[in-house]
Amino acid sequence: MRQSLTIAARDLRATYLSAFGLGCTAAFAALSGVLLVFDLRGNQARLDLWFSALFVALAVLAALLTLRSFAEEERTGTLELLLTSPVRLWQVAVGKLLGVGGVLVVVAAATVACPLLVAGMGDPDPGAILTGYVGFFLVGLGFLAVGLAVSAATSSPLVSAAGTAAALAALWLGGVLAGGLGGRPHVVLQYLSPANHVTGFLRGTLGVTDVAYFGSMVVAGLAAAVAVLRSRR
């Protein structure tokens, strides 16, 4: 685990010593403010629409953050060093996830101004804000894990980002397609879509199914990343 933490710390430092990390965080913070203004147009001190929009924006963020995880490293030649070091592949994958997860924490902190502002002006439901942020982390980690798997499969950061976005869009849209099907395919596609697992977070409840879903996404993403790295070693 120590090796994973070392990799995570290194990646986190590298991200925030570069304009890319600062730019992403600042841009996401600004986007959250713009989304807040749009979503408060219902004249209610409620943040469910805001969180809902942030979850979608997390897909974009995940694609951008994970392009540097493996694809960028391969492009610059540092991935080979990492993979040949005496560190297990799962430790590398976990370390990478923790690294981008750390960025997610900083990004979340940067958005906290929004609920604080709403609390200062009105009376939002604090429970729903808490579960919104729990959902933010779960959704974010799940998307980041998918991004890591895609990033491990390519040496092109552009392909990594586009591939991550495509994979997440496919998962999301699967739930929409499910509406046109019947029987078991409908149930399965609906279940696989992240859109059907965020409602609880938005309204103030934490459900075992939703936590299990995003936990599974993290595990599956990490396992896929390890498998891809192993095949490329």
Add this chain to the structure above:
Amino acid sequence: MRRRGILAAVVLVSVLVAGNLLAYAHNAQADLSAAHRFSLAPETGALAKRVRSSLRIIAFLNVSGPAARDARFLLARYHELNRRISSTVLDPDANPGEARRYGISKYSTVVLTYRGRRVDAPQVDELDISTAILRLVRGGTRTVCVLTGHGEPSLDDDSPDGLASVGQILAHNAYQVRTLDLTVGVSPSVPRDCAAVLVLGARDPLGPAEVATLTAYARDAGRLMVVASSLSTADPNPLVNPWGVRFVGGLVVDPQRSEGADPGNVVIEDLPSASPVDDGVSRLQFPAGGGLLVDRNLRDGLTVEPLAVTSGGSWVESQPDKEIRFDAGDIPGPVVVATASDDSRVEATGEQRIPGGGPRIVRTRVFVTGSDTWLTNRFLDKLGNRRFFVNALGWLTQEEQLLAKTAQAQADDRPLPLTAERQARILVLTVGVVPGLILAAGVGARLVGRRVRRRRHP
């Protein structure tokens, strides 16, 4: 090597699928929302525990809409309370055979079956489903008889002074309401299937024959609710005196505990009884009420409980149309404004449950309040009034957990007008200040790092 990788992948996918299936089957929820809006009411929990064998709920809904998702969420909560309660959401369009079998003719119909009985709920809503479960568990509906013919407010009247809210409570607790007019007919009597008789705010006096009929009913293990008023000419004393209660009329005023500027709009905070009628009630609002006196020693076997008492600074104003001031002729507080009388006695004959008859125990229950305004649509949802009425009804009819809660408010109203000033404030802070601070922190860190490196390697 490759085979091991494939095997590992299969095992992992199987574990993930199994884990998700398990989570889907036992989808427990933690409700952190304000007032636990998405959790079922405690009464629903108590009701669910009364289900002793398999209870099946089928909700006929369009499964691709958000209503189906919400329905599954709600029905899963019932399953959490009692594993014997199972549910399915069926699309009547995709399952026309099932829809035909159950005789479904509109979306959102919910069919509940239990021990060979069936009850339908009109929609997937906690109150409707809980009412249906109550009817199933009880084995049917019970009848409550409401006295009419004396200017009483109507249970269909949804104006502020009407009793439509009371009517809704009766409906949601699976009571059938029958109006009882004892002023017509040759020798009118109270029907045998009346689980309780409610005298709710009579404005005109009851005739001697009516009083005699109701008293005879009460004496024969009857259950009577008398909600009296000083604003009417109807004197409730002939009805309530036999049960240790005397209505003194006047106007109860409590300058220390009243709502707004009106000392007659009394707030009750003393509910001293251990009676189940006071369960879960901490305060009441009793406007325009008269006082009650309690005679606890009327006879053996009769227990009279003061349920709600005003503060020591209150009194019964005998001349409310003149100045409200305590003077001679007024009755000093604390004043009792609600009572519960329970009279158990043994009669020599009349037992029907054993062959040959024998002595039987007769139990009468009478609930009296000196105000009738607290039950109107305007006041029923003030403080603990609704709960108090539901408790009284449950105590009279000897039902355990009745449903007091109104339809759970899914709409959570938290107004926040988005003025131009607020909009500007949000944008300046979130688009300007916060990103600016982040970038400044980054630039600052780089400058510091550069300076440190220059010092190390000049």
Add this chain to the structure above:
Amino acid sequence: MRRGGALALCLLALTGCARRSTSPPGLRQLAAGPPSIYTSIRVSVGPQSADVPAELQKSLAPLLITRRLGAPRNPAIFGLDRPQARLSYAPKDGPSFEVLVGSLNFDRHFLYAQRPQANVVFLVPADTLRPVLALAGLELPPPG
């Protein structure tokens, strides 16, 4: 930097599409329109059949569906094993095709319909087909 910006824009556009596409798809067609692309449209109920007049053809071409139910395990439950009516479309260009009309749904507001050999069942408003089926002598009961 430029590449990153272009990438971010593409991804944001993709996100926008994803967001919009979470709203339900609009109505779709069991038969294309307008009526002018067909030589004729006929309705058949058992041995009886009739040409659909021009004023009613507008509601059959395009024949809009309300809902799509997916592949049925047993078409008989929708009355599509022995359809109670058939709509025959003869396009000016292209082969003719049929639409099979099954039974009414549970609340009698819709009819089940299908293209032969297709693996999907649709719901079509009963009000749309009621006057058309009456031409061939089939009177549908009113909605429930």
